[in-house]
Amino acid sequence: WIIENKLDKLSFARQKLGYCYFSAAATIYAPELSDARISWTKNGVLTTVVDDFFDVAGSMEELINLVQLLEKYVDDASIDFCSEEVEILFTAIRGTIREVGDMALAWQGRDVSSHINDIWVETVKSMLKEAEWSKNKWVPTMDEYLQNAGMSFALLPIVLPSVYLVGPKLSEEMVSSAEYKNLYEAMNTCGRLLNDWRGVQRESEQGTVNAVSVLMHEGGRTLDDAMEEVKRLIERETKQLLKLVLLEKENGIPNCCKQLFWNMTKACHLFYMNNDGYTNEEMVGVAKSILDEPIHLSP
Secondary structure, three states: OOOOOOHHOOOOOOOOOOHHHHHHHHHOOOOHHHHHHHHHHHHHHHHHHHHHHHHHOOOOHHHHHHHHHHOOOOOOOOOOOHHHHHHEEEEEEEEHHHHHHHHHHHHHHOOOOOHHHHHHHHHHHHHHHHHHHHHHHOOOHHHHHHHHHHHOOHHHHHHHHHOOOOOOOOHHHHHHHHHHHHHHHHHHHHHHHHHHHHHHHHHHHHOOHHHHHHHHHHHOOOOOHHHHHHHHHHHHHHHHHHHHHHHHOOOOOOHHHHHHHHHHHHHHHHHHOOOOOOOOOOOOHHHHHHOOOOOOOOO
């Protein structure tokens, strides 16, 4: 799939297929949930590549071009690709939206492709805003940052399509409900803060705004104080998400769907437990041992 979509030709991109499938296989392990694992993994690979494009490789013209293309949900030849990289990314995203939409149709009995596309549009628009902040050397307030940065961390294109593929039928009312929004906002915030907490050095070198630098700029905090504040916020958001997942609500989001938000948060905690484990390669051995090595049972 990566080769067919030419994603291996993007030299700037981190190739994290093993990590993405590891997080899916370790948490969505029932045999009948293969569709959910495939969707989770492919969208995880795509969000990583797109994030790298917005952070380090794409020009502002290319970033705007990709956003405009995705905003055209119905195929429209009126917008040209301004580079081969944009064409590769757009083609891979649009093809995956269609593939996951077809899988979801069998589970849901309705077409959810437009919703999945909307998720991608909101994600790349938030990434574009961060790119504009960096270009203009603008430091937002913490509230402005978290409102945008949770979305730009790009967990929604991974989790929300998979929610359609674990069994229960979800109505449009459910996926537009306050409960659903609260679940993904808590997950987004927790994941973003974990990334910022452990990736502050890398992002500072790239000139990317993150929660630590925003707190230092906004409140005059030292690096250590800002790091402690981010750690406190992570603990708060993790507890809030767990509370939402465990809360049983009549006619609410089904438990197996809510579990996916918790699964992603657990995966983020694992990857960022000691450092920026998603970017570093030290977790490759862990993932490979789980996926590739046989289990030896004592007699």
